[in-house]
Amino acid sequence: MQVSQLDKTFFALSDPTRRAMLAQLAEGDALLKDLAEPFDMTLPAVSKHLKVLEDAGLVKRTREAQRKPATLDPKPLKEAADWLEKYREIWAANFDRLEGLLDEMKKIKKEGK
Amino acid sequence: MQVSQLDKTFFALSDPTRRAMLAQLAEGDALLKDLAEPFDMTLPAVSKHLKVLEDAGLVKRTREAQRKPATLDPKPLKEAADWLEKYREIWAANFDRLEGLLDEMKKIKKEGK
DNA sequence: CAGTAAATTAACCAATTGGTTAAGTACATA
DNA sequence: TATGTACTTAACCAATTGGTTAATTTACTG
Numbered sequence A, B: 001m002q003v004s005q006l007d008k009t010f011f012a013l014s015d016p017t018r019r020a021m022l023a024q025l026a027e028g029d030a031l032l033k034d035l036a037e038p039f040d041m042t043l044p045a046v047s048k049h050l051k052v053l054e055d056a057g058l059v060k061r062t063r064e065a066q067r068k069p070a071t072l073d074p075k076p077l078k079e080a081a082d083w084l085e086k087y088r089e090i091w092a093a094n095f096d097r098l099e100g101l102l103d104e105m106k107k108i109k110k111e112g113k
Numbered sequence C: 001c002a003g004t005a006a007a008t009t010a011a012c013c014a015a016t017t018g019g020t021t022a023a024g025t026a027c028a029t030a
Numbered sequence D: 001t002a003t004g005t006a007c008t009t010a011a012c013c014a015a016t017t018g019g020t021t022a023a024t025t026t027a028c029t030g
Helices: A005-013 A016-026 A032-036 A043-055 A075-112 B005-013 B016-026 B032-036 B043-055 B075-112
Strands: A059-061 A070-072 B059-061 B070-072
Touching (some): A005 A075, A005 B005, A005 B016, A016 A032, A016 A043, A016 A070, A016 B005, A032 A043, A043 A059, A075 B016, A075 B075, B005 B016, B005 B043, B005 B075, B016 B032, B016 B043, B032 B043, B043 B059
Antiparallel strands (some): A059 A070, B059 B070
16 A cells, blocks of 8 residues: 555654654754663663654665764655644634634524523 | 644644545535545544544534534644644745755866866 | 673563454434 | 345564664774
């Protein structure tokens, strides 16, 4: 089966550890050990999370001697934001419709007194 | 362990079947069998996907005789969009920084000729 | 060359996911 | 009451996820 870029991006964002890692990377590049530091988790576990972010294209890495600093790549996040945006109007309309329905119900209730 | 609303929302969005279901629900309420129709999948499978959307709070359902129509609830989507928005500025800055770096590199390359 | 630092790989494990088939429930209607 | 429609539950299964420990790789440094 094939997994789209969007699938991977949303999946990457569905874990609080990974979102926190992205938040930290937004502050600037970081090494694995620095990314791991805030969490009560072993290095290999964090390494796996980082790999999920890499596979989603959200993080790029380069070699610097033993180090392999991670850099945030925001492009896939834009794609995700665009997907949400694409539906925002419809959702807004939907929301308005619900609001309207609620008003309707209040009116009926009042009349019924 | 505890799973946040945001976790559930992003996870729900990470599957193309579920995104398609949401897209269909954006057109209006739908029954399970109608939601299932576009997919080469059994009803219980679609029922499970719908449950994931319900658990994420993206879908509400009501009883109507045998039927149990599903309605889109866009609120959690707003939360997800807000999360992305919250980091957009930082990401934009990050992107500009990369662009700047790229310009720098071009300049150096040119000077090196 | 020995030691240390940063990260990865391998092997394992329990829980979850995403699908199936088969059986069961909830209602409406002939 | 029997039948059909809409949906759910149960039981099962393979693959994936999210974690562990132990060993290995990569590269600098004394």
